[in-house]
Structures are given as structure tokens and as C-alpha cells.
Amino acid sequence: MLIKDVVCPFCGCLCDDLDVEVEGDRIIRVDNACTLGSSTMVGDHRLKNPIRRNGTRWEDTTYDAAIEEAAQILLDADRPVLYGWSSTHGEAQSLGVHLAELIGGVIDSTTSVCHGPSILAIQEVGHPGCTLGQVKNRADLIIYWASNPIDAHPRHMSRYTTYATGFFVQDAQHDRKVIVVDTRRTQSADVADEFLKIKPGGDYAVLLALRAIVRGRADVVPAEVAGVSRVQLIRVAEMCKAAKFGAIFFGLGLTMTAGKNKNVRNAIELTDELNRHTKFIISPMRGHWNVYGSNEVFTWMTGYPYAIDFSRGIAFYNPGETTVIDILSRGECDACLVVASDPAAHFPRSCVEHLAKIPVIQIDPHPNATTHICRLQIPGSVAGIDAAGTAYRMDGVPIRMKSIINTGIPNDTEILQKLYNRVREARGE
Amino acid sequence: MTELIIKNACVFDPMQNIHGDIMDIAIRDGRVVESVRNSADVIDAEGFLTLPGGIDSHSHVCGTKVNFGRYMSPEDMRAGRTARRGKMHVTSGYYVPTTYGNSYRYSAMGYTTVLEGAMAPLEARHTHEEFTATPHQDMLANTLFDGNWSIMEAVAKKDEQRAAAIVAWTLAAVKGFAIKLTNPGGTEAWGWGEDITGIRDTVPNFNVTPADIITTMMKANELLRLPHSVHIHCNNLGRPGNFRTTLETFDLVPDLNPNRQTLYATHVQFHAYGGTTWRDINSKASEIAQAVNAKPQIVMDMGQIMFGRTMTMTADGPMEFNLHCLHHNKWSNHDVELETGSGIIPVLYSKKSLVNCVMWAIGLELALFTKNPYQCLLATDNPNGAPFVKYPEIIGLLMSKRYRDEEFSTLHEGTEQRTSIAAIDREMDWNEIAIMTRAGQAKALGIALQGKGHLMPGAEADVAIYPIKCREVDPATEYRKVVEGFQKTRYTIKRGRVVARDGDVIVEGANSTFWVNPSVPDEHNMAHDKEFVKKFEEYYTVQMGNYPVQDVYLPRGRCIGTEADL
Numbered sequence: 001m002l003i004k005d006v007v008c009p010f011c012g013c014l015c016d017d018l019d020v021e022v023e024g025d026r027i028i029r030v031d032n033a034c035t036l037g038s039s040t041m042v043g044d045h046r047l048k049n050p051i052r053r054n055g056t057r058w059e060d061t062t063y064d065a066a067i068e069e070a071a072q073i074l075l076d077a078d079r080p081v082l083y084g085w086s087s088t089h090g091e092a093q094s095l096g097v098h099l100a101e102l103i104g105g106v107i108d109s110t111t112s113v114c115h116g117p118s119i120l121a122i123q124e125v126g127h128p129g130c131t132l133g134q135v136k137n138r139a140d141l142i143i144y145w146a147s148n149p150i151d152a153h154p155r156h157m158s159r160y161t162t163y164a165t166g167f168f169v170q171d172a173q174h175d176r177k178v179i180v181v182d183t184r185r186t187q188s189a190d191v192a193d194e195f196l197k198i199k200p201g202g203d204y205a206v207l208l209a210l211r212a213i214v215r216g217r218a219d220v221v222p223a224e225v226a227g228v229s230r231v232q233l234i235r236v237a238e239m240c241k242a243a244k245f246g247a248i249f250f251g252l253g254l255t256m257t258a259g260k261n262k263n264v265r266n267a268i269e270l271t272d273e274l275n276r277h278t279k280f281i282i283s284p285m286r287g288h289w290n291v292y293g294s295n296e297v298f299t300w301m302t303g304y305p306y307a308i309d310f311s312r313g314i315a316f317y318n319p320g321e322t323t324v325i326d327i328l329s330r331g332e333c334d335a336c337l338v339v340a341s342d343p344a345a346h347f348p349r350s351c352v353e354h355l356a357k358i359p360v361i362q363i364d365p366h367p368n369a370t371t372h373i374c375r376l377q378i379p380g381s382v383a384g385i386d387a388a389g390t391a392y393r394m395d396g397v398p399i400r401m402k403s404i405i406n407t408g409i410p411n412d413t414e415i416l417q418k419l420y421n422r423v424r425e426a427r428g429e
Numbered sequence: 430m431t432e433l434i435i436k437n438a439c440v441f442d443p444m445q446n447i448h449g450d451i452m453d454i455a456i457r458d459g460r461v462v463e464s465v466r467n468s469a470d471v472i473d474a475e476g477f478l479t480l481p482g483g484i485d486s487h488s489h490v491c492g493t494k495v496n497f498g499r500y501m502s503p504e505d506m507r508a509g510r511t512a513r514r515g516k517m518h519v520t521s522g523y524y525v526p527t528t529y530g531n532s533y534r535y536s537a538m539g540y541t542t543v544l545e546g547a548m549a550p551l552e553a554r555h556t557h558e559e560f561t562a563t564p565h566q567d568m569l570a571n572t573l574f575d576g577n578w579s580i581m582e583a584v585a586k587k588d589e590q591r592a593a594a595i596v597a598w599t600l601a602a603v604k605g606f607a608i609k610l611t612n613p614g615g616t617e618a619w620g621w622g623e624d625i626t627g628i629r630d631t632v633p634n635f636n637v638t639p640a641d642i643i644t645t646m647m648k649a650n651e652l653l654r655l656p657h658s659v660h661i662h663c664n665n666l667g668r669p670g671n672f673r674t675t676l677e678t679f680d681l682v683p684d685l686n687p688n689r690q691t692l693y694a695t696h697v698q699f700h701a702y703g704g705t706t707w708r709d710i711n712s713k714a715s716e717i718a719q720a721v722n723a724k725p726q727i728v729m730d731m732g733q734i735m736f737g738r739t740m741t742m743t744a745d746g747p748m749e750f751n752l753h754c755l756h757h758n759k760w761s762n763h764d765v766e767l768e769t770g771s772g773i774i775p776v777l778y779s780k781k782s783l784v785n786c787v788m789w790a791i792g793l794e795l796a797l798f799t800k801n802p803y804q805c806l807l808a809t810d811n812p813n814g815a816p817f818v819k820y821p822e823i824i825g826l827l828m829s830k831r832y833r834d835e836e837f838s839t840l841h842e843g844t845e846q847r848t849s850i851a852a853i854d855r856e857m858d859w860n861e862i863a864i865m866t867r868a869g870q871a872k873a874l875g876i877a878l879q880g881k882g883h884l885m886p887g888a889e890a891d892v893a894i895y896p897i898k899c900r901e902v903d904p905a906t907e908y909r910k911v912v913e914g915f916q917k918t919r920y921t922i923k924r925g926r927v928v929a930r931d932g933d934v935i936v937e938g939a940n941s942t943f944w945v946n947p948s949v950p951d952e953h954n955m956a957h958d959k960e961f962v963k964k965f966e967e968y969y970t971v972q973m974g975n976y977p978v979q980d981v982y983l984p985r986g987r988c989i990g991t992e993a994d995l
């Protein structure tokens with residue numbers, strides 16, 4: 001059977017035009033997806049049932065028993081952290097918030113280790129953005145700043161920017177200019193009209209120089225800024241001002257290098273400045289397919305996009321204090337529920353060491369690095385494959401993920417609802 | 430069968446011409462009925478002011494830009510924090526509270542139905558998700574068509590039927606309630622960083638004017654027999670001298686529907702400015718009210734501002750950018766492909782600012798100069814003019830000249846020359862307030878037939894009992910009792926259940942979302958229209974098949990079907 005318009009559960013592009021052929025409960029072919037997308041849809045090494053650690057061995061267990069054990073772990077904890085959430089659907093994220101509120105825990109998402117600084121910058125100066133279709137239909141200038149779409153978001157250029165035909169941009173190759181800014185020549189840089197190679201850590205200075213030029217103060221800019229010549233900076237600033245519609249897409253190279261949120265703030269302020277000459281927007285390249293969804297759901301429920309601490313009864317937010325890395329590195333957390341992510345593979349060593357010491361429950365369909373340190377792993381189905389649910393694209397467009405095969409595995413919402421009910425019951429509510 | 434009787438209620442129900450009678454209200458299975466059995470539960474209203482549940486016909490509480498308002502302002506979230514208590518979830522925020530925060534506070538104030546003022550169709554799913562997390566009010570969503578490419582193309586061809594067909598398809602797809610036009614044409618111009626300066630300007634690349642869009646959409650609206658009229662945020666919001674644009678827009682309005690208005694103009698305070706710059710801004714409320722008094726086919730809401738901090742958020746992207754350039758505060762913008770735009774910035778309305786004082790006066794003047802309270806409804810364009818928790822103060826100001834004078838004496842002294850608020854003696858009565866917050870709202874939205882805004886047998890049993898002895902209190906002098914009384918009901922009853930008592934929400938809510946599904950003949954079904962489908966395939970970034978909001982997003986959806994006249 002051929003299913004059309006399937007949504008890809010891999011990156012923040014959330015491509016929704018996949019054609020997928022299924023046979024019974026197997027996916028046998030995926031069209032339109034990039035290699036990252038199709039290997040996610042086809043390759044599947046799932047855990048078949050919940051497993052629990054018994055001494056040094058793993059033993060199989062049932063969903064009910066696993067949920068009971070998970071509930072006990074959370075009930076016994078003084079400072080539980082509920083972490084992950086970027087690769088599950090919004091309905092599960094929403095239950096995560098309710099659960100964290102109920103047990104007075106902390107809820108945080110992978111945002112904490114990717115675009116957290118972008119959010120801090122947005123909270124200071126705002127965010128002139130738009131949906132990706134605005135860019136596709138109007139933009140004649142695209143800037144990829146410290147992001148490498150060809151590797152990380154392979155269809156971003158063909159669906160939304162460089163190669164996408166739009167209403168006002170009928171001949172994309174010819175009508176659009178592309179600028180890439182990075183510390184090394186990436187594949188994306190190879191297709192750019194202009195490549196700014198900046199010295200590592202030089203983003204802030206380069207952004208500042210561009211802002212000065214756009215404001216008409218090229219005279220204060222030295223001959224070279226972080227490896228980029230003034231001549232090139234002036235050329236780029238002129239390109240920006242001459243564009244009818246420009247779009248900046250920035251990645252972790254800006255958020256996770258020296259300067260962090262200050263870099264992003266500077267980039268937003270450059271965009272703001274450019275709006276006094278023409279139309280310009282800026283957008284973070286969000287990685288996981290629903291990491292932005294976690295920010296949205298957390299925000300409408302608690303007021304804050306990530307790192308929310310309920311231990312005081314109210315929703316308390318102070319990144320740097322209530323963010324997962326900080327809590328773990330202080331050794332504060334005494335139980336952790338990991339949902340749809342793999343902290344053991346990405347966190348600093350000291351944090352992983354602390355996780356290894358405390359009971360960790362993982363709700364994830366696949367065995368991964370975190371499996372090695374967890375006490376209990378409960379596999380759920382995968383949104384977009386065998387579970388339906390909501391996801392938010394990197395630009396905030398909400399899309400419904402389809403369930404295209406039936407595996408009979410409970411989805412994350414069902415698992416979390418049971419867990420929530422169990423905890424509530426045990427607390428006599 | 431659940432039965433409830435409210436005894437000794439001092440009822441104001443303008444639609445039934447009940448003005449302060451002491452009576453009982455019988456409720457069975459969520460509806461008002463003639464009588465109930467003796468075994469029914471009893472609430473003693475003790476002669477307190479009892480009204481149909483409050484309705485807000487224009488508020489921003491759910492969806493993309495509201496949530497972005499929260500997202501970008503942790504400083505606000507610290508302001509309204511409450512802990513988890515009983516059935517109440519944690520809440521945060523003062524001017525853009527969390528969904529639960531909005532819901533609980535509206536409930537405490539006796540509001541049971543709220544219309545979200547602006548939903549971008551492409552992002553409708555988000556609005557509906559937040560609706561389900563706003564458990565204590567029935568919700569409705571104005572759907573944005575101001576910069577819709579397919580609509581503008583139909584308008585350019587003067588094809589009202591096609592415009593209607595596109596509206597029908599879209600409302601059904603996104604589970605929307607009514608047509609919203611925000612700065613018609615201006616949001617498309619903002620796609621290029623431009624704006625529209627009058628209703629006769631041409632929209633870049635589309636060969637239509639705002640006047641064309643408004644005129645065509647009013648007709649399309651009636652062709653579809655939609656419950657509500659076109660709901661407009663006029664061009665030129667917040668610009669000195671813009672009252673002319675507003676009056677020109679009003680001039681376009683024919684009388685197309687005997688049961689309700691043909692145009693609903695929202696937050697008219699922001700559209701009633703005289704003068705040429707911020708320096709000589711003055712009130713043109715009297716001119717605007719005169720036009721409305723002469724045209725029963727227009728209903729407006731006040732868009733009252735109240736002093737203090739708040740957040741402005743609107744689909745009017747260019748206006749927000751201008752405001753940003755003025756205030757230099759943080760600015761967010763979010764344009765939506767093929768449809769609309771939006772912007773958000775925080776503001777502080779200050780008594781030290783003459784402009785703000787003039788704005789404050791204009792909102793009140795609009796209400797006080799409008800003869801028929803059914804034509805000027807109470808709203809702040811929450812949170813733009815002020816958060817909705819300020820409604821009780823506005824009620825106090827409308828009911829008491831003394832309260833207005835007291836406030837006025839604290840304002841910038843230039844206010845007197847620029848406005849006529851100080852000279853107005855009118856003081857509203859309970860009945861007029863009930864109209865401006867209930868009966869008029871229901872009638873304008875076209876939901877009286879759904880059992881909203883009144884307490885006739887068959888009505889939804891949405892009732893608010895305020896701790897105000899309305900036969901004893903003189904609002905003109907005892908306005909503090911009025912303000913306090915409207916802040917917290919004794920009981921808020923939604924569909925027959927007590928949901929809030931003395932300000933606390935006591936049950937887990939279960940709201941409904943009302944949406945409209947106009948039935949059109951097959952030849953007008955846009956799903957089969959080649960040009961319309963091509964638009965999706967080529968220019969949207971989501972597939973047409975993935976665009977409609979699935980039924981799961983409206984767990985308690987209430988569909989209002991209409992038979993289109995196409």
C-alpha cells in the first residue's frame with residue numbers, strides 16, 4: 001500500500017511530502033525523503049518490550065510492571081528531572097509537564113544543549129521571523145550562518161530556500177543569492193555565491209561589523225575582522241540592503257560557541273537593522289523534528305520554553321540553574337526520566353557519571369547509549385511511523401504526524417498517561 | 430439527569446427584558462429549563478447580581494502569536510505565578526498568562542465563552558491545541574483572510590462566489606468560526622516590508638484595494654450565511670488621523686442581514702485618532718460613534734486601554750514594526766505564507782504620556798457616545814489595550830462619572846483639550862453592562878441561537894453570580910463595590926456545573942469549540958478546483974492533504990452547519 005504526504009520524523013524541516021510504501025507492518029520503500037529521513041523510516045532496531053536491570057543482567061518485563069516500577073522511582077525521588085522530549089509528539093510532551101508539576105520535578109528538553117541560547121537572545125530582543133513558505137516565495141537572499149544544511153537538514157535548500165521555486169522567485173538558481181558564513185568550508189559553502197570564512201569565535205565581531213556598516217558607519221570597521229576583510233563585509237552588507245527579502249538561518253555554530261546568546265542577539269539586531277532598509281527575517285535551524293514543539297507546549301502550559309522547575313510549587317525558570325546539565329553537574333538530581341533522547345551520548349562526562357549513579361528510566365523505542373546506564377527502558381511507538389501526534393516545524397508550523405503502520409506498541413502518550421495516573425493514585429489524588 | 434436550581438437570583442437578562450427581577454433559574458443537563466424537581470441541587474444566590482455567562486467577542490488567548498508573546502517574556506511570567514492547588518494547575522503570567530492562567534481568571538470573572546481574535550489558517554492546529562488547554566471557556570476562532578492570495582485573486586476578478594467558496598473550504602478545513610480581516614491588504618504588503626495607507630491603495634502585486642477586499646468579503650460572508658459578520662481590524666491602526674480610514678470603511682457597509690450587523694469593527698479605540706502626528710493627536714470618538722449611531726449594521730468593540738504594562742500582539746505586522754521603531758523595545762514578527770502576518774511588542778501605557786491618556790479617554794467615549802449598547806461591546810483587545818482582568822475597572826468607569834473624574838484628575842493635563850471625556854455625564858446601568866458583556870456579544874457573534882448570552886429555557890446554563898447586591902448598591906457612588914464584585918464571582922456555572930467559586934476553579938473543565946461548516950454545492954467545492962489545488966502544490970510548504978485540522982484536535986467540537994446561498 002502506498003501512503004502519500006507522510007511526515008518525516010527526523011529533522012526540524014518536518015518534510016510532509018514523503019511517499020511511503022508499506023506491506024503489513026513493515027515499511028518497504030520511502031520516496032522523496034533525504035537519506036537521513038529514509039534511514040529513520042526504514043531502519044528499525046527496536047526494543048521489543050520493556051526491560052529492567054536485575055543486578056548486572058537485563059530481564060524482560062511487562063508494560064504494567066515497568067510503569068509500576070517507574071512510578072515508585074519517581075515517587076521516591078526528591079529532585080526528579082524529566083528530560084528529552086524533542087523526538088516525541090506534543091501530546092506526550094504535555095503529559096510530561098503535568099507529571100513534572102505533580103511530582104515537583106524539573107522538566108527540560110534537548111533545547112538546553114542546542115538552541116537554549118537562541119531562546120535567551122529572543123527573550124532579550126525578540127525575533128523577526130516568518131514561516132518557511134514566506135522565504136520560499138519571496139527571498140532573493142539567503143544567509144546560512146554557522147549552519148550546514150546539506151549535512152544536517154538535507155532538504156532545507158531544495159524545499160524552502162536555495163533551489164525552491166517560489167511565487168516571486170520563479171527561477172530560484174538565478175534569482176536567489178546565497179551567502180554562507182562559517183569557520184570552515186562546508187559543502188553548503190561550496191554552493192554559495194559568497195563565503196565568509198571567519199576565525200573560530202569571531203562571529204560576534206563579524207556581526208557587529210556588519211551592523212556598523214548597515215548603519216552607515218563602515219569607517220569604524222578595521223581592515224580585517226576575525227579573518228574577514230572589510231571589503232568583503234561591505235560587499236555583503238550591500239547585498240543585504242539590496243535584497244528585496246533576505247533570510248538568515250543560523251545553527252549551533254552560533255549558539256554553542258563563545259558568545260552564545262550574545263551572538264544570537266547580535267544576529268537578531270542585525271536583522272532588525274536591515275528591516276529599516278528592506279525586509280529581513282532570521283530563523284534558528286532546529287535540529288530534532290519536534291524540539292520546537294517541546295518549547296511551544298511547555299510555554300503554553302508553564303509560561304517558559306524549557307528548563308522549568310516545579311519544586312517550589314510554581315513554575316520556576318532560571319537557565320544556568322534549572323537546566324539539566326547544571327542540575328546534573330551539581331549532583332542534585334536523584335532520579336531521571338528520559339523520554340525520546342539520548343543524554344548519555346551527548347552530555348558532558350561528569351553528568352553522565354552522575355546519571356549512572358541514580359535510577360534512570362528511559363522511554364525510547366531504541367536501545368542507545370543511555371540504555372547502558374538506565375534501570376528501566378520502556379519502548380514506545382514512533383510518531384510518524386506507528387504513532388500519530390503533533391509536531392512543530394522549525395518555523396512554528398504545527399503538523400500532524402501520521403501513524404502509517406500498526407505495530408501494537410503503545411505510544412508515548414499512553415505510557416505517560418498510565419504513569420501519571422499511577423503516581424496520582426499513589427499520592428491519593 | 431443532573432438538576433440544579435439557583436434561587437433568589439437578581440437577574441439581568443437583556444434579551445428577555447428581565448431587569449433585576451428576583452427569580453429562580455432552573456437547570457437540567459446543562460440547559461436552562463422551566464422547572465426542576467424538588468430533589469434538584471440548590472444554590473442560594475442571596476439576591477446577588479446574576480447574569481448569563483460572560484462572553485468575550487475579541488481576545489487573544491491562544492495560538493502562535495500569543496504563545497510567542499509568552500515565549501519572549503519570562504519577565505511577565507514571574508508576575509502572575511500561582512501554585513498547583515486542588516483542581517488548578519500551576520499558572521504564570523500577567524499580561525500573557527499561560528492557557529490555564531487565562532482560563533481560571535476568566536472563570537473567576539464569570540466568563541464562559543471567549544473568541545480568539547486571530548487565527549492564521551496554516552497554524553490553526555496550534556490554536557486548537559491551546560483551546561483544549563483552556564478548559565473552562567467555550568472557544569471560537571476568528572480566521573484570518575486579510576492577505577490570502579486565493580481570496581485576493583477572487584476579489585480582483587470581482588468573483589464573490591469564488592471568495593465565498595474559498596472561505597467555506599478554509600473554515601471547514603481549519604475549524605474556524607468567522608472571517609477576520611486584519612489590516613486587509615496591509616499584511617501582504619508587509620511581506621515586502623511595506624504597508625497600506627488607505628482603503629483605496631493598491632496591494633502590491635495583487636491589483637486589489639482594501640476596499641475591494643472588505644466589500645467582497647462582506648458579501649461572501651452573507652452568501653455563506655455565517656453566524657457572525659465579517660470581523661475587521663481596520664487599516665492604519667494606531668496612526669494619528671486614522672479616524673478617516675475608519676469612517677471610509679464604515680461607509681462601505683451595506684445592510685445585508687436583518688438579524689445582526691454586517692460588519693464588526695474591533696478595538697475601535699485604536700482607530701479613532703484625529704490629528705496628524707503624535708504631537709497633535711486628539712479624539713475623534715464622537716465622529717466614529719455618530720457614524721455607528723446612524724448605521725445599525727455596524728457593531729464595534731471598545732479596545733479600551735488601561736494604564737500599566739502589557740503586550741501588543743496582532744496580525745498587523747507593519748504596525749508592530751512601526752511601534753517597535755518608536756519604543757525600541759523587543760520585537761517579534763511572524764509572517765505566514767500566502768495568508769497573513771503578525772507582530773508582537775511589549776508596551777507600557779502611562780498616565781504621564783498624553784498620547785496614552787487620549788487613548789484611554791477615546792475608548793470610554795466610544796462606549797458613552799454610542800446610543801445603543803448592542804453596538805459598542807466591552808473589550809480591551811486583550812492583551813493589547815489591557816489584560817482582560819481589567820474589565821471590572823472598565824465596568825466601574827462606565828457606570829460612575831465620579832470614578833471617571835477621579836481617574837481623570839490623575840491624567841496628563843493636556844487630556845482635557847484633546848478629548849471630551851470630562852464633559853460626559855452618562856452613567857451606564859446594570860442592563861447596559863449586561864448587554865455590553867453578554868447579550869450584545871452573543872448577538873453580534875451570532876451565537877444567541879446556540880444558547881449563549883441569555884437564560885431563556887433551552888439556553889446553555891452558563892451563569893455568573895456576582896457578590897453585588899445590585900438593588901442596594903449605587904454604582905455611581907459605590908463603584909469600588911462594583912469593581913470588586915465583578916472581579917470574583919460567588920459562583921460561575923458553565924453548562925450547569927459550578928466551575929468556579931469565590932475565584933477558585935473547582936472542577937476540571939471540559940470546554941467546547943464552536944466552528945462553522947458551510948455546505949456549498951459541489952461545483953463550489955475548492956478541493957476540486959485546479960487553480961486552488963495548484964496553489965497548494967506550488968507555493969505552500971505543506972501538502973494540501975496535511976493542511977486541514979483533524980477532528981482529534983476538537984475533542985468536544987460543536988459544528989454549526991450553514992447552507993450556503995451559492
Ligand code: SF4
Nearest residue numbers: 008011015034037155
Ligand atoms: S530534510 Fe529532515 S525532515 Fe526532510 S526528509 Fe530529510 S531528515 Fe526528513
